[in-house]
Amino acid sequence: MQFLFLGDIVGERGMELVSEYLPRLKHDFKPQVTIVNGENVTKTGRGISHKLFKQLMTAGADVVTLGNHAWNNAEIFDFIADTPQLVRPLNYPGDQVPGKGYSILNVNGVQVAVVNLQGRVFMELTDDPFRSLDKLLQEPQLQAVSVIFVDVHAETTSEKKALALYFDGRVTAMIGTHTHVQTTDAQILPRGTAFLTDAGMTGPAEGVIGMTYESVINKFLTARPTRFAVQQAGSGVVSGCLVSVDAKTGLAKRIRPLLISKEHPYQTL
Amino acid sequence: MQFLFLGDIVGERGMELVSEYLPRLKHDFKPQVTIVNGENVTKTGRGISHKLFKQLMTAGADVVTLGNHAWNNAEIFDFIADTPQLVRPLNYPGDQVPGKGYSILNVNGVQVAVVNLQGRVFMELTDDPFRSLDKLLQEPQLQAVSVIFVDVHAETTSEKKALALYFDGRVTAMIGTHTHVQTTDAQILPRGTAFLTDAGMTGPAEGVIGMTYESVINKFLTARPTRFAVQQAGSGVVSGCLVSVDAKTGLAKRIRPLLISKEHPYQTL
Amino acid sequence: MQFLFLGDIVGERGMELVSEYLPRLKHDFKPQVTIVNGENVTKTGRGISHKLFKQLMTAGADVVTLGNHAWNNAEIFDFIADTPQLVRPLNYPGDQVPGKGYSILNVNGVQVAVVNLQGRVFMELTDDPFRSLDKLLQEPQLQAVSVIFVDVHAETTSEKKALALYFDGRVTAMIGTHTHVQTTDAQILPRGTAFLTDAGMTGPAEGVIGMTYESVINKFLTARPTRFAVQQAGSGVVSGCLVSVDAKTGLAKRIRPLLISKEHPYQTL
Amino acid sequence: MQFLFLGDIVGERGMELVSEYLPRLKHDFKPQVTIVNGENVTKTGRGISHKLFKQLMTAGADVVTLGNHAWNNAEIFDFIADTPQLVRPLNYPGDQVPGKGYSILNVNGVQVAVVNLQGRVFMELTDDPFRSLDKLLQEPQLQAVSVIFVDVHAETTSEKKALALYFDGRVTAMIGTHTHVQTTDAQILPRGTAFLTDAGMTGPAEGVIGMTYESVINKFLTARPTRFAVQQAGSGVVSGCLVSVDAKTGLAKRIRPLLISKEHPYQTL
Numbered sequence A, B, C, D: 001m002q003f004l005f006l007g008d009i010v011g012e013r014g015m016e017l018v019s020e021y022l023p024r025l026k027h028d029f030k031p032q033v034t035i036v037n038g039e040n041v042t043k044t045g046r047g048i049s050h051k052l053f054k055q056l057m058t059a060g061a062d063v064v065t066l067g068n069h070a071w072n073n074a075e076i077f078d079f080i081a082d083t084p085q086l087v088r089p090l091n092y093p094g095d096q097v098p099g100k101g102y103s104i105l106n107v108n109g110v111q112v113a114v115v116n117l118q119g120r121v122f123m124e125l126t127d128d129p130f131r132s133l134d135k136l137l138q139e140p141q142l143q144a145v146s147v148i149f150v151d152v153h154a155e156t157t158s159e160k161k162a163l164a165l166y167f168d169g170r171v172t173a174m175i176g177t178h179t180h181v182q183t184t185d186a187q188i189l190p191r192g193t194a195f196l197t198d199a200g201m202t203g204p205a206e207g208v209i210g211m212t213y214e215s216v217i218n219k220f221l222t223a224r225p226t227r228f229a230v231q232q233a234g235s236g237v238v239s240g241c242l243v244s245v246d247a248k249t250g251l252a253k254r255i256r257p258l259l260i261s262k263e264h265p266y267q268t269l
């Protein structure tokens, strides 16, 4: 079983790149499950709308994961409860968090869970991601699940690697998002979990991790409040990975990074 | 002119990998200048000693850069003042910081500066890296310099990219360190500066960014004080990059990441 | 010479309390200089407007200081340049910060400087407050100044005390703001500087440091984005201090905290 | 029923002040329960030893609370499990935290619980203090308890006030520690809980919150690793509060800050 994952899709440019490349990637790699991170798809790069969620599904996504920007477009509160394919981070605190932190799919008879997990180091004060996922793995609804794909949305390399080793052999894949820059450490951990510190983003390659240089530099140089603007011009980047899974063991067989950019044209995949 | 750079060398394993691979890399790629980041070379992974500095030079380094761990082994205060090839971050505050934030080499008649610059986001409260390097670039001793190689030691992808774009065309290369995981975004920026968000580390590949899983997980699970132990066992990783420079313009012609690991054997370089 | 200072004035309630109590305080204590912190005077508790600035002056302020919220109401950019009695933190970075970090008054022939200084620990990445004020004290326009009153806007008790001891004997008073809760450590430091870790706020006493409990608790319980609302109902608090100064030496003779609240009626001052 | 509380006791000086003033305070105010915060009692100001714990009990404490420095002297792991009168923060994560987060005393037939709770803002990544105490309050062993005294060890004024209002009417007192500087906001909240943002410290009054100016200023001026030294010389401060409790309702009747220092001699209490 093959999983296709695309990291944080940023702004209009990110949405265009998904429309342009996702069908082609699906055609060429024939994934059974396609997951994309949609925490930055609005024009402001913050949050998601119902319309954009549907566009992602139409373009070929089966599940959309989120991250710390999940809640920035308040429209999400209107539709996440009725949208099981939209997954917010599992470990936001309390019993009343809108939506769910995982989605269960039946893929040709195999039960597949897609989980979104958020780190805490230099981030919001959510619940402990180690124990939150520990707990989920013991819940009844996960017992029939064979394959567990985790989008781990976190800032530091150490927290992501620690989480991956902690869950090694217990989840199928642990793929990082949030830094918007892909790392080169795609690997199968000793007990069979696929890991990548960060899948990277899908959106405008120029500017600063999806935002215009002008808006970001202003923040760094003045320390004053700044409204970041999404980068529009210039070349784009599509980042993600492919994970090959043994559906019987629920472990990963192979992980392969995906990167399409000016420096890495589609043909080189 | 070719530059070879290796990212954060971690512990005894990192030192062994340098001894094993640096001569081979120099033989094969024939760099005119070799720079390595030595902020983590001691057995504890924190700081540097005079003996280890000399070992790095013997193994083939021309300049050793540092980072936020520069000061963790107090022995550095005894020798950094007399060791111009050991460069600490430029932007530690005050007039009395031991050592220097840059080193100037004469490479076949070309003046080359190697700078170490530290980020501030989620890090120590040092001086502003943007303005500190701005100021250095205007100092008289830099006026005869043609090529400027910057090791930018910082946590976040956004601060590193913002710094690189701010100095694009004014420095030759801006190569990130500190996260210990290499990124895939090696690129020549619009005005000619080579950029890579993080070069990655050189040291034990298993464990968590150079430290044992057991020590790191303990910190994450207990929130109590923990002494991290450097990973000894398992496979290693050598991470860095090669930058080809036009010595006349001082701009980069090409940047090529270097990665040697279990998944990426030397032969695939 | 007597100085009257009121800490962070919050929202409409804070403005009403200033109108109600400032004339009375001035009548009773007859300060030569009255300084109030206006970083939270708008209805949202963020920033200041020209109208509100004028209201503060009308109510009896001679100088209005600010803090990290200085820039939250963008209207400030329209009038701060022409308003020398409105002082923003000295150590915002760069040559082009609107307004000034100090104001110089002639008080019956005595030159008095009022400075606003911002801490960095757990705050914005401004310039080093130690060296920024060091530098200001050496500037020519400060040389004729006898009395220097500093509003030090910072989060931690340690940074404020360290700053006060660093400048002890070199400034007249170092009065903390930003935490919105008054401390009991008003004191004259060994070399003559008056110090108080925090003067406390002037505004709604109920709620959470000026904001409604409902809005703040939501942030703590959900870790999701929250818009804080200024507290309207309930009793109010007026917090500040009186500093008696020897205009000849520029040192403080006495510091006396001011607190008016339900538990501490005006009569007990 | 009267409670006497002393905030963070710092170093040898703090221990001396406890020996000198605690018997006198107990004689004069006749508290039924005496609680002191002992997270800083060692010579380094970090953690506690068995010997020092016993000294605190001999001097008159009934319960010793802690904070984020609880674990800094590793000796604690040897005796906390057998020392129910030593209470570490309730919300350290996991099932295997040594010691307990509360202590239950029988005071003339009244069941009294003393709880230590730690904040998270700008602190260690412990469990959510709101939900941790919520959960404790529902545990069977708390059901016979009439009076609940909470030492809330946290950095920011907002987190402490939010916690106090959240538990208002459900606990008897919520007294802040950690900043080492006493605040002036002692109050009975609307539903009967006594609150004080910070009780302040007991120890050397000069220096920076218990540490020498020389060691602390070095950190601020250099951004390099620094070992803080406990202040020995100079005058001392004893800080805390008295809370009068209605044992039947479990609510507070009165809270009265305690402060003994050079500026506030014992006689003025």
Ligand SMILES: [Fe+2]
Pocket: A008, A039, A040, A067, A069, A178, A179, A180
């Ligand atoms: Fe993102």
Ligand SMILES: [Fe+2]
Pocket: A039, A067, A068, A069, A153, A178
């Ligand atoms: Fe994110």
Ligand SMILES: [Fe+2]
Pocket: B008, B039, B040, B067, B069, B178, B179, B180
């Ligand atoms: Fe490092």
Ligand SMILES: [Fe+2]
Pocket: B039, B067, B068, B069, B153, B177, B178
């Ligand atoms: Fe580092």
Ligand SMILES: [Fe+2]
Pocket: C008, C039, C040, C067, C069, C178, C179, C180
């Ligand atoms: Fe404020």
Ligand SMILES: [Fe+2]
Pocket: C039, C067, C068, C069, C153, C178
């Ligand atoms: Fe503030």
Ligand SMILES: [Fe+2]
Pocket: D008, D039, D040, D067, D069, D178, D179, D180
């Ligand atoms: Fe403490």
Ligand SMILES: [Fe+2]
Pocket: D039, D067, D068, D069, D153, D177, D178
């Ligand atoms: Fe503490």
